Amino acid sequence: MMAVIQRGVWALLLWPYLLTGSLPLDCREDHGSFSRCPSISQEKLLDRVIQHAELIYRVSEESCSLFEEMFVPFPLQLQRNQAGYACITKALPIPSSKNEIQMISDKWLLHSVLMLVQSWIEPLVYLQATLDRYDGAPDMLLNKTKWVSEKLISLEQGVVVLIQKDCGFTATTLSCKLRPASFGP
Amino acid sequence: MSLCGAMMKSSVEVNLLLLLVFTLCVKAMRYSPPEKPVLTRCRSPEKETFTCWWEPGSDGGLPTTYALFYRKENSETVYECPDYHTAGENSCFFNKNDTSIWVNYNITVVATNALGSTFSDPVDIDVVYIVKPNHPEKVTVTVMEDKGWPFLRVSWEPPHQADTRSGWITLIYELRVKLEGENEWEMHLAGQQKMFNIFSLRSGGTYLVQVRCKPDHGFWSEWSTTSYIKVPDYFHREKPMWVLITCFCAFIFLILTWLLHMNSQSLKHCILPPVPGPKIKGFDKQLLKNGKCDEIFSALVVPSFPPTAPPNCEDLLVEYLEVYVPEEQELIMEESKDLNDLCLKSGGCTSDNDSGRGSCDSHTLLMDKFREAKEKRKPREQGSGQAGTESQGNQRDWEEEGSSCAHEDMVSPSISSGRVKTWPCVFSPLPQYSSGRLEHKGSLERAKQHCHSDTLFPLGSTSSSLDQQGQHTKETLRPSNWEFGLSNKQPHLLHPHTRPQRQLQAHSDVNISSIGHKRELRGLHSPAPESTEYVEVQRVNEENMVLLQPVDSERGHMEDCSQVPLGEDYSRVNGVDRDNRLLLQREVTQGDRCFCGDRDMNGERTENCYSLSTATMTQKPRVCIHTAMPVQDNMVLGVTGYVDTSTASTLPSY
Numbered sequence: 001m002m003a004v005i006q007r008g009v010w011a012l013l014l015w016p017y018l019l020t021g022s023l024p025l026d027c028r029e030d031h032g033s034f035s036r037c038p039s040i041s042q043e044k045l046l047d048r049v050i051q052h053a054e055l056i057y058r059v060s061e062e063s064c065s066l067f068e069e070m071f072v073p074f075p076l077q078l079q080r081n082q083a084g085y086a087c088i089t090k091a092l093p094i095p096s097s098k099n100e101i102q103m104i105s106d107k108w109l110l111h112s113v114l115m116l117v118q119s120w121i122e123p124l125v126y127l128q129a130t131l132d133r134y135d136g137a138p139d140m141l142l143n144k145t146k147w148v149s150e151k152l153i154s155l156e157q158g159v160v161v162l163i164q165k166d167c168g169f170t171a172t173t174l175s176c177k178l179r180p181a182s183f184g185p
Numbered sequence: 186m187s188l189c190g191a192m193m194k195s196s197v198e199v200n201l202l203l204l205l206v207f208t209l210c211v212k213a214m215r216y217s218p219p220e221k222p223v224l225t226r227c228r229s230p231e232k233e234t235f236t237c238w239w240e241p242g243s244d245g246g247l248p249t250t251y252a253l254f255y256r257k258e259n260s261e262t263v264y265e266c267p268d269y270h271t272a273g274e275n276s277c278f279f280n281k282n283d284t285s286i287w288v289n290y291n292i293t294v295v296a297t298n299a300l301g302s303t304f305s306d307p308v309d310i311d312v313v314y315i316v317k318p319n320h321p322e323k324v325t326v327t328v329m330e331d332k333g334w335p336f337l338r339v340s341w342e343p344p345h346q347a348d349t350r351s352g353w354i355t356l357i358y359e360l361r362v363k364l365e366g367e368n369e370w371e372m373h374l375a376g377q378q379k380m381f382n383i384f385s386l387r388s389g390g391t392y393l394v395q396v397r398c399k400p401d402h403g404f405w406s407e408w409s410t411t412s413y414i415k416v417p418d419y420f421h422r423e424k425p426m427w428v429l430i431t432c433f434c435a436f437i438f439l440i441l442t443w444l445l446h447m448n449s450q451s452l453k454h455c456i457l458p459p460v461p462g463p464k465i466k467g468f469d470k471q472l473l474k475n476g477k478c479d480e481i482f483s484a485l486v487v488p489s490f491p492p493t494a495p496p497n498c499e500d501l502l503v504e505y506l507e508v509y510v511p512e513e514q515e516l517i518m519e520e521s522k523d524l525n526d527l528c529l530k531s532g533g534c535t536s537d538n539d540s541g542r543g544s545c546d547s548h549t550l551l552m553d554k555f556r557e558a559k560e561k562r563k564p565r566e567q568g569s570g571q572a573g574t575e576s577q578g579n580q581r582d583w584e585e586e587g588s589s590c591a592h593e594d595m596v597s598p599s600i601s602s603g604r605v606k607t608w609p610c611v612f613s614p615l616p617q618y619s620s621g622r623l624e625h626k627g628s629l630e631r632a633k634q635h636c637h638s639d640t641l642f643p644l645g646s647t648s649s650s651l652d653q654q655g656q657h658t659k660e661t662l663r664p665s666n667w668e669f670g671l672s673n674k675q676p677h678l679l680h681p682h683t684r685p686q687r688q689l690q691a692h693s694d695v696n697i698s699s700i701g702h703k704r705e706l707r708g709l710h711s712p713a714p715e716s717t718e719y720v721e722v723q724r725v726n727e728e729n730m731v732l733l734q735p736v737d738s739e740r741g742h743m744e745d746c747s748q749v750p751l752g753e754d755y756s757r758v759n760g761v762d763r764d765n766r767l768l769l770q771r772e773v774t775q776g777d778r779c780f781c782g783d784r785d786m787n788g789e790r791t792e793n794c795y796s797l798s799t800a801t802m803t804q805k806p807r808v809c810i811h812t813a814m815p816v817q818d819n820m821v822l823g824v825t826g827y828v829d830t831s832t833a834s835t836l837p838s839y
Contacts (some may be wrong), residue, residue: 040289040311048286048313059351146284147351154286161287164259 021071043164052155053112053113056148070141092119107166114159124149217245218301222275222294224308228317228404231346232354233281235312236272239294239305249298253277258288286312316403318356319344321379321396326414329382335382335419337362341396341409356398359405365391365413389418 093100094112101109129146131137220242227234241251241403253266266318277292290312294305299630329338347354355377362383375381381710392415395408402702445452475803760772 013802040287044313045287055352150281157285158287 009143032071039165042162042165049113049155049158049162052151052158056151056155059151061142061147066138066141066144070138083085092116106161108160109178110163110166114163117156117159121149121152121156124152135158215246215420216300217243218246218250219245219296219298219303221303224292224294225304225316227292227308227310229284229312229315230319230344231348232286232312232400233348234279234284235310235315236276236278237266237308237310238276239270241275241296242303243300244296245298245300247300248296249296250294252297254295256291256293257285258291260288264592284312314402316354316400318347318354318398318400318403318406320406320409321358321398322409322676324394324396324409324412326392326394326412327531328414328416331384333419334384335386335416337386337389337394337414337416338380338390339383339394339396340380341410342379342745344406347398347400358396358398360394361408363393365393372468386416388416391415417781420683515659560655579715604827672836 092112092115094116095104095109101143106114124145128142131142131145193463194799223241225237225238225240227237237253239251239253241249251551253269254263255266264283267280267283268278269276271278290310291307293307296303296305322344324339324341326337326339328335330336341358341360343349343356348358351358357377358375358379358381359372360375360381361372363370366386373381373383383392383394391413394412394414397403397406397408500718757770759768761767
């Protein structure tokens with residue numbers, strides 16, 4: 001009987017906490033305290049995505065040059081800009097010029113980015129695994145490679161979140177429908 | 186039955202009582218469910234992981250457990266904290282895999298004990314905004330020198346966890362410095378650089394330095410560990426300056442001392458002036474010692490004082506008019522000699538320099554000439570009555586022709602355009618009208634030659650006079666009117682071949698001398714050439730009238746006209762009107778009527794009518810006066826009442 005009373009009391013006490021979602025209505029961005037916003041705004045996400053991408057680009061370029069210095073023989077280094085070394089992702093429907101970018105929608109742009117990022121994750125992971133097993137690999141290169149791969153994964157997550165926000169939030173599925181047909185000259 | 190009922194009743198009551206007792210006991214034992222915990226903070230050191238700390242409430246007396254649950258944004262999945270231990274007590278550590286910068290975290294802490302659970306307030310977290318890096322590491326402080334002045338150089342490194350190399354996190358730094366023992370820190374913002382210089386140090390002091398950092402969106406890190414640095418003493422570097430200053434001051438002091446020493450005497454006189462002793466000029470102490478009183482006192486006598494010789498009165502006097510007086514008149518002269526007037530000198534009389542006369546004033550010379558002429562005259566006079574008549578006639582002509590002005594001319598300078606001196610020429614004897622004319626002329630000229638330099642007749646005028654030779658040129662009332670007037674006489678007096686200069690000379694002479702003529706010729710026919718050719722200034726009466734007296738009037742013109750008594754036929758300057766005209770007063774005691782009509786012939790020139798019969802008559806010969814001197818006011822009537830025409834330098838204005 002006492003247990004029944006206790007459970008009843010406990011239930012009464014816990015009931016409000018279980019039911020209340022405690023979602024604040026206003027979104028205040030206070031640096032000095034906890035943010036009350038339930039979600040990050042789209043502009044901030046975009047800024048972070050951009051920053052991510054820039055950093056990845058910079059670090060990857062440094063690691064690439066470092067890799068070439070270490071592993072690629074000298075005569076072959078000058079062929080960097082040749083056609084043979086073109087980006088693999090050319091097969092993907094990625095806009096290549098500024099005009100094309102302006103013609104397509106933001107959603108499609110985000111999807112392009114997502115595809116681009118996803119396509120690069122696997123090679124980088126593979127590279128990192130290979131270099132770890134490589135004895136002569138310098139630590140700096142290893143660190144850089146690892147860093148790039150990690151950041152790329154993070155970027156993918158960010159882009160996904162951005163797409164979700166843009167398309168509309170659904171907890172489980174992407175409601176956005178990709179329309180490749182919309183992209184074109 | 187009643188018993189069962191009673192027992193039932195009692196059991197219910199007992200239960201109730203027990204229940205009450207139980208609750209009371211529970212309350213009395215103070216057991217309660219845990220209090221609500223509070224999430225204090227969540228921090229991320231490098232934006233890749235983060236940790237949350239909470240503060241538990243009272244546990245209610247029972248063992249309480251805490252659990253942290255979090256939920257990601259856009260997801261309803263509730264996750265529990267993966268790591269409770271890494272970050273310490275009452276903390277939850279989120280590792281890199283669990284941390285995402287893309288989503289917010291909703292975190293809740295639950296406290297559970299035997300009596301119940303308590304949920305804390307949920308907190309939303311954005312990882313980017315909770316970044317608080319670690320403090321900078323490897324802070325080094327060194328003392329460096331800049332041109333002799335030391336300064337501190339602080340350098341540090343970012344926290345190793347923060348990835349600032351790739352730009353993942355951008356940190357800004359800040360450091361603070363303070364002297365050991367002080368309370369105030371000096372803050373310096375260093376920006377993104379990892380090195381900083383501190384200047385203006387106190388020599389010999391110990392400084393404390395600390396550094397901290399902050400990301401662009403985040404919290405300031407903790408202060409790094411304090412670095413101590415001691416600044417070496419550099420004050421000794423200022424000593425040479427003090428040495429220099431001291432030397433400079435010493436130098437200045439030496440100079441001042443030297444100056445004082447040099448000027449000690451004058452300074453002493455300034456500060457302590459000596460007492461002056463008694464001093465008498467000329468007083469010789471030595472003489473006093475010798476005891477010779479006479480010498481002492483004689484030495485005191487100033488030679489120039491007192492004046493011993495009486496001044497020469499004569500020297501002080503100014504001779505206004507020098508009139509030559511022949512010996513016959515000397516007695517008379519001396520009788521009427523006036524103190525302030527005459528310098529009647531008959532030979533031996535020295536001419537003084539301040540008589541106002543020019544080079545013509547060589548009295549002695551003129552005296553000699555007069556004597557010479559007189560001597561000539563006398564025989565002539567005696568000799569020829571014929572000549573006398575001629576001369577008389579000439580004289581008459583003279584009279585006719587404006588010799589009335591003569592006396593004015595006598596008084597007035599024979600001025601035409603320049604300066605003219607008449608006075609000096611007065612003395613020469615009048616020329617004779619007889620054969621002695623030439624001689625007269627010669628004598629005159631000779632005499633006049635002295636005056637020539639003084640008389641400045643314009644030649645033009647003289648030429649005009651020459652042109653009008655023999656004519657009456659009374660119309661031309663030019664400066665030398667009187668000249669013209671007299672020029673008529675010229676042909677009489679002078680031969681045609683006379684030169685203008687001589688004429689000039691004769692002019693003045695004639696003019697002047699004709700004054701005397703006039704007097705004498707009043708009777709018209711008493712040309713005593715050798716007499717009455719000049720006028721003697723007898724005296725000056727109190728009315729500032731120059732009383733002139735024709736000197737040789739007593740020579741006698743035995744003419745029809747009554748004899749002009751001696752001493753009575755003279756002109757008196759009555760005054761000077763505003764036009765600088767001499768007003769002469771003619772006093773005639775005896776009849777001179779002869780002249781009236783003759784005078785009129787000359788026209789305006791001889792307006793002055795010597796109408797007689799009146800005891801005294803004031804004549805105002807205007808014309809003549811016109812031509813008369815441009816006597817200056819200041820010299821018309823001098824102190825003694827005479828007119829010095831020699832100084833007249835201006836022409837009469839018309």
